[in-house]
Each structure stands twice: as C-alpha cells, then as structure tokens.
Amino acid sequence: MPRPHKWQLRFQGHVSRWTGPREAILGLLSKTSKHMSAKEIYSSLYKKHPNLGLTTVYRTLDLLTRMSLIHKITLGNGQRRFEFKKGEKTDHHHHHLICTGCDKIFDYKEFEEEELILIKKTEESLTRKFNFKIMDHNIEFYGLCDKCNLNIYKNKPKEIR
Amino acid sequence: MPRPHKWQLRFQGHVSRWTGPREAILGLLSKTSKHMSAKEIYSSLYKKHPNLGLTTVYRTLDLLTRMSLIHKITLGNGQRRFEFKKGEKTDHHHHHLICTGCDKIFDYKEFEEEELILIKKTEESLTRKFNFKIMDHNIEFYGLCDKCNLNIYKNKPKEIR
DNA sequence: TTCTTTATTGATAACGGTTATCATTATCAA
DNA sequence: TTGATAATGATAACCGTTATCAATAAAGAA
Numbered sequence A, B: 001m002p003r004p005h006k007w008q009l010r011f012q013g014h015v016s017r018w019t020g021p022r023e024a025i026l027g028l029l030s031k032t033s034k035h036m037s038a039k040e041i042y043s044s045l046y047k048k049h050p051n052l053g054l055t056t057v058y059r060t061l062d063l064l065t066r067m068s069l070i071h072k073i074t075l076g077n078g079q080r081r082f083e084f085k086k087g088e089k090t091d092h093h094h095h096h097l098i099c100t101g102c103d104k105i106f107d108y109k110e111f112e113e114e115e116l117i118l119i120k121k122t123e124e125s126l127t128r129k130f131n132f133k134i135m136d137h138n139i140e141f142y143g144l145c146d147k148c149n150l151n152i153y154k155n156k157p158k159e160i161r
Numbered sequence C: 001t002t003c004t005t006t007a008t009t010g011a012t013a014a015c016g017g018t019t020a021t022c023a024t025t026a027t028c029a030a
Numbered sequence D: 001t002t003g004a005t006a007a008t009g010a011t012a013a014c015c016g017t018t019a020t021c022a023a024t025a026a027a028g029a030a
Helices: A007-008 A022-030 A038-044 A055-067 A112-130 B006-010 B020-030 B038-045 B055-067 B111-129
Strands: A070-074 A081-082 A093-097 A105-108 A133-144 B069-072 B079-082 B095-099 B105-108 B131-142
Touching: A007 B069, A007 B131, A022 A081, A038 A055, A038 A081, A055 A070, A055 B079, A070 A105, A105 B111, A112 A133, A112 B105, A112 B111, A112 B131, A133 B111, B020 B055, B020 B079, B038 B055, B038 B079, B055 B069, B055 B131, B069 B131, B111 B131
Parallel strands: A093 A133, B095 B131
Antiparallel strands: A070 A081, A093 A105, A133 B131, B069 B079, B095 B105
C-alpha cells in the first residue's frame, strides 16, 4: 500500500513503519511553504484521504517532529503550527510581529543575518553556562496596529478582534 | 474598597477602573520573581480573596499585559505564564532559557547589550514597515537541561518531569 | 504468496486551559 | 449620594489536544 518515498529511508531499521497517512502528511508539508496547523493539514487532506483521522494527524506530526523531519512552532497566542524542514537549522528562521489587540501575525525577515549571528553566539554561551542542549528558539515582537492602539485600557472588546 | 496604589496612576484619565482584583493580582506579581500561571495566581490569592473568580484572573492578566505592566511568556508546550515587569530601563532586562524536558525556566542576561541594540534596530524597522506600535518582545531559547539531557532516550518525557 | 505479529489507525470520549454569556456588583464622576 | 456603566464571578461553552480501545494493515517469516 505505501509507495516508495525518499524519506522512507529514515524509518528503515527502526521501529516505525512507513504508512499511507505518514506519506500523505509529510508529502503535503514538503510541498508547501506555509506553517500549517493540525486541523489545516487534516482538512487539506480530506479530499484525497477521507478516511484519515485527526488523531492520526496529531500523532504523525509528533512523530515527524521527533524525527526532525518537520518543525513545530508555538506562537505567543498558543497556536501550534508545523512546517517542513528543508535542510539546515537556519532555514526555518521565522520571527513574528504580533498585534496584541487583534492577534494578527506578520512574518518579518529584518536583520536576519545579524540576528543569526547573535543567536548563535547566545546559544553557545548559554550551552556553556547552563550546560544546556539548545534545540530551538523563539523571537517575537508584540505591538498594536493602528486599529487597536486606542483601546488598550478596556477589557478587550469583541469588535476589534 | 480600592486602596491607593502607584500603578493606579496608569488608569487615571482612562476608561478602566482601579479595582480590588486588579490590585491583588498586580500586587502578587510585583512581589514575586516567579513566572506564574493563571491558576497559580488564582490559588495563591484564594486565602485572602476567596471571592475572586478565575475568569477575572484571566481578564486582568490580559489587561495588565496589554498595559505592559506584566509580561506574558508562552512555553513551547503551550503553557502561558506571567511575570511582573520591573521597569522600562534595562536594569532587569532578561530573556528566558526553557527546558522542554522539565519545563524549568532560567533567566539569562547573556549578550544583553548586543541584543538590546539589535532589538532596538529591529523595532524601529518593524514600526516603519508595518506601522506598529511595538510594546514588547519575547526571546526564548528551548533546550534540555543537563538532568533531562540524560534521559532523551526514554520514551515518556512525562516520567522524568 | 500466505501467515503472524504487532505497530498503527480512527471513532469516540475525555481532558484542560481559556473564553463567552449574563445577571449582579462595585467604581467613580457628577 | 446617586446613577451610569465598567467590572465581576458563576456557569456553560469552546477548542485544541490526548487517552482509550477495538479494528486494521505493514513488514518480516514461512
């Protein structure tokens, strides 16, 4: 049932089996640049895989994350999204600008190189000082868009969300 | 009922009112260096404020965050915790190093000046590009502390928490 | 190929954190 | 003191994620 796949090699000699759902989910993520949520993946695959269960999506995303084939990002608002890992660690270097009024998220790439240098230096220093194995980082800026910056002293109203 | 408070000044001339729950929650966070969750705050205040509702804790934390009086951090596992903001100055400026094995949070000050310069440049650029009013930023590194790093080959991270 | 083992799946229920609802209470300017 | 209304708190609802468990299917063995 499962067709040959280049990533299947990662499973050989291990416990896991190469299955249709895993093929479908990894295939989808490898073909998009978006960071997708579990439900987005689930509904994207419904047409071609109507038998796929949401539980399997979660389990597969967890497996692929542990295999370092995909990358999980947790936004400041708690959203979890996944993306295919193209290669080097530095490729998935997304940072976010988030409006705390309406939760809109903007990707930015300003000062990407400078950030990378500083991140690397910081990681090395933290590893030495705390004896940590650094696996990931998260950099976000929070602010208010012009539509939201007038109402910060009120309990968050519905209208501006 | 509400007693005078230095932070009350932040409310004067605005819509919001200075209330007992807000006094209690901000007061608690100002007296601890811990990063607390909503439920931890709720149960910490239960003794002296048995009438306080969990809903109000969430609403107040949201308000105080938007007022930049406290800081919200979202861990990689989705946990949300809050800490008091000591001041606008760089005195107590720090970022977080989070162990994904045991959820422990370490504050660090490595490369503080270099980070601040880059952060300021990035903020200015983002403000110009997106017309945002930058209020805050969040820089976190995720990894495994030395104790948890020894257990990476165990199946269930829950057991070592 | 067929068989056997067991990893994987998917429907369902359950879980935990957060939010919406809404009647009541409390703040604060007048 | 009073009145308008912001804020509160009990409750239910919401939503993303997990646990459960019988059924299914992958992959090596025969």
